Amino acid sequence: xxxxxxxxxxxxxxxxxxxxxxxxxxxxxxxxxxxxxxxxxxxxxxxxxxxxxxxxxxxxxxxxxxxxxxxxxxxxxxxxxxxxxxxxxx
Numbered sequence: 001x002x003x004x005x006x007x008x009x010x011x012x013x014x015x016x017x018x019x020x021x022x023x024x025x026x027x028x029x030x031x032x033x034x035x036x037x038x039x040x041x042x043x044x045x046x047x048x049x050x051x052x053x054x055x056x057x058x059x060x061x062x063x064x065x066x067x068x069x070x071x072x073x074x075x076x077x078x079x080x081x082x083x084x085x086x087x088x089x090x
Contacts, residue, residue, distance in 0.1 A: 024084045
């Protein structure tokens, strides 16, 4: 397993933010999501799946990140989901 740098993790998180935002913008019309809770669950699952795939591509895993990096991931995930949920409500 490879130890990721803070910069690599930040690059991954920036890419994920764009990816999840794109999914929300393009996909919400096509998805059968009826409320904010369903949207939140769907996006959280997509975030987790895509994050793990990106980390695997870097020969790493969420389980191999340092605790500070895990906290950064959790905070960024919450930030992204909250932004999109606000847009869904408007």
